[in-house]
Amino acid sequence: STNKFDVIVVGAGPAGVAAAFQLARAGVDVAIVERGEFPGSKNMFGGAFYGRVLHELIPNFWEEAPIERVVTKRLLTLMSSRASVAIELNSRRYAQPPYNGFTILRPKFDNWFAQKAVEQGATLIPATTVDSLLYEGKKVAGVRTRREHGDLYANIVIAADGVNSFLARQAGLRKDFSLHHLVVGVKEVLKLPSEVIEERFKLGHQEGMANEFVGGIPVKGGGFLYTNKNTISIGVVAELAALKEKKIQVVQVLEDFKNHPTVKEMIRDGVPVEYGGHLIPEAGFNMMPELYTDGMLVVGDAAGMVFATGLALEGMNYAMAGGIAAAKAALRALRAENYSAGQLSCYKTLLEESFVLRDLKEFRHASSFVQNPRIHDTYAAGVTELMEKLFTSDGQPRQKIMKMAKSQFGSKVSLLDIVKDGWSGGRGLL
Numbered sequence: 001s002t003n004k005f006d007v008i009v010v011g012a013g014p015a016g017v018a019a020a021f022q023l024a025r026a027g028v029d030v031a032i033v034e035r036g037e038f039p040g041s042k043n044m045f046g047g048a049f050y051g052r053v054l055h056e057l058i059p060n061f062w063e064e065a066p067i068e069r070v071v072t073k074r075l076l077t078l079m080s081s082r083a084s085v086a087i088e089l090n091s092r093r094y095a096q097p098p099y100n101g102f103t104i105l106r107p108k109f110d111n112w113f114a115q116k117a118v119e120q121g122a123t124l125i126p127a128t129t130v131d132s133l134l135y136e137g138k139k140v141a142g143v144r145t146r147r148e149h150g151d152l153y154a155n156i157v158i159a160a161d162g163v164n165s166f167l168a169r170q171a172g173l174r175k176d177f178s179l180h181h182l183v184v185g186v187k188e189v190l191k192l193p194s195e196v197i198e199e200r201f202k203l204g205h206q207e208g209m210a211n212e213f214v215g216g217i218p219v220k221g222g223g224f225l226y227t228n229k230n231t232i233s234i235g236v237v238a239e240l241a242a243l244k245e246k247k248i249q250v251v252q253v254l255e256d257f258k259n260h261p262t263v264k265e266m267i268r269d270g271v272p273v274e275y276g277g278h279l280i281p282e283a284g285f286n287m288m289p290e291l292y293t294d295g296m297l298v299v300g301d302a303a304g305m306v307f308a309t310g311l312a313l314e315g316m317n318y319a320m321a322g323g324i325a326a327a328k329a330a331l332r333a334l335r336a337e338n339y340s341a342g343q344l345s346c347y348k349t350l351l352e353e354s355f356v357l358r359d360l361k362e363f364r365h366a367s368s369f370v371q372n373p374r375i376h377d378t379y380a381a382g383v384t385e386l387m388e389k390l391f392t393s394d395g396q397p398r399q400k401i402m403k404m405a406k407s408q409f410g411s412k413v414s415l416l417d418i419v420k421d422g423w424s425g426g427r428g429l430l
């Protein structure tokens with residue numbers, strides 16, 4: 001009948017679509033249920049997509065995918081309230097196929113990717129919200145959608161329903177994520193002519209920039225700016241617990257960030273065309289739930305598969321790789337006609353063998369480093385102010401760098417804290 005599939009994927013984000021693509025290509029009868037009017041219609045992210053996993057799935061995808069620009073320039077900017085210091089990487093290697101990263105806008109990109117899965121034979125069911133799981137005994141056997149006669153059945157359900165994953169919670173695989181493990185991101189898209197973007201950021205035709213900012217905002221978090229074809233994506237991410245504690249609204253943080261002198265100049269004359277907000281499960285490995293149960297697998301943001309070190313934030317690539325692993329595990333289960341948790345446990349092994357769990361495990365201490373408020377206020381601002389002093393010639397006697405550093409940091413942070421932070425930073429990242 002039309003309401004029974006081999007596999008139902010809930011959520012047409014990168015995790016769900018990668019899983020469905022892989023399954024459909026292997027001849028599996030797979031449906032993707034998506035609550036948005038079309039895939040991607042409700043999705044947002046910062047802006048840089050790293051393409052290595054997708055290139056394996058769809059070779060040379062950039063020739064047809066709706067990408068905005070190829071990222072050839074990466075900046076890390078440290079900020080105090082009035083100044084900034086940037087480290088800039090320009091790479092010609094990134095300008096050649098297979099490239100490294102691309103800027104994209106999710107509504108266009110996710111929709112395109114979902115259509116590729118449909119071309120492989122997946123059934124897309126958009127504008128349909130899944131409200132609950134259906135069970136046969138203790139095995140997940142399908143989903144109930146918010147439609148009349150909206151029950152859909154499957155041997156396996158793949159929950160790719162994003163950070164709030166109602167399905168993983170209903171299946172008892174996870175609790176609500178802790179506020180300390182979540183950051184909220186808000187982003188504005190500003191329209192600017194492409195020639196202005198290329199001139200302002202010194203970019204070649206179709207080349208793009210990814211800029212991350214540390215410091216200069218009043219809570220734990222950071223800012224970002226990505227160049228698209230004829231828009232720029234600008235936003236901030238901030239830890240939920242810190243916002244709550246300091247009673248600051250994240251929209252205010254974005255306003256302040258946009259008014260920082262360095263940022264203000266970058267976005268000059270940009271006309272707002274879009275605004276959005278979304279949660280990020282930033283603690284990665286430390287917040288990862290159980291990944292499977294009888295008849296069900298959890299993937300992507302729903303499972304905390306985000307790589308975040310404070311200097312990098314990558315989720316799409318991990319979501320896609322996770323989706324492919326889920327598809328492989330589902331395929332084995334279908335062949336064995338065994339949908340038990342025991343059979344599906346190979347999903348975890350596949351993830352452990354891939355970069356997904358390896359990276360998340362290797363960098364599991366990085367998030368406690370990022371969570372350290374001193375990284376954002378004391379050090380980022382401190383280094384910026386130190387550089388400012390170093391290059392200031394104002395008729396005052398000059399100081400040697402170490403003496404300057406001592407007076408810069410000495411009043412704000414103890415030597416013991418510096419040693420501790422150096423240790424936790426080293427443990428997390430080095």
Ligand code: FAD
Nearest residue numbers: 011013014015035045046047048130162185300301315316
């Ligand atoms: P999602 O993309 O969230 O997709 C989930 C899908 O499920 C959605 O389409 C949703 O509509 C659907 N859905 C949810 N519930 C239901 C339901 N009940 N019924 C039906 N459908 C449902 N990653 C990067 O790689 N690079 C970046 O630069 C980057 N920057 C980011 C900046 C911000 C501000 C944010 C918020 C995230 C950023 N990320 C970035 C992370 C990245 O966006 C996510 O990790 C990635 O989208 C996860 O993919 P997913 O498929 O698991 O979930």
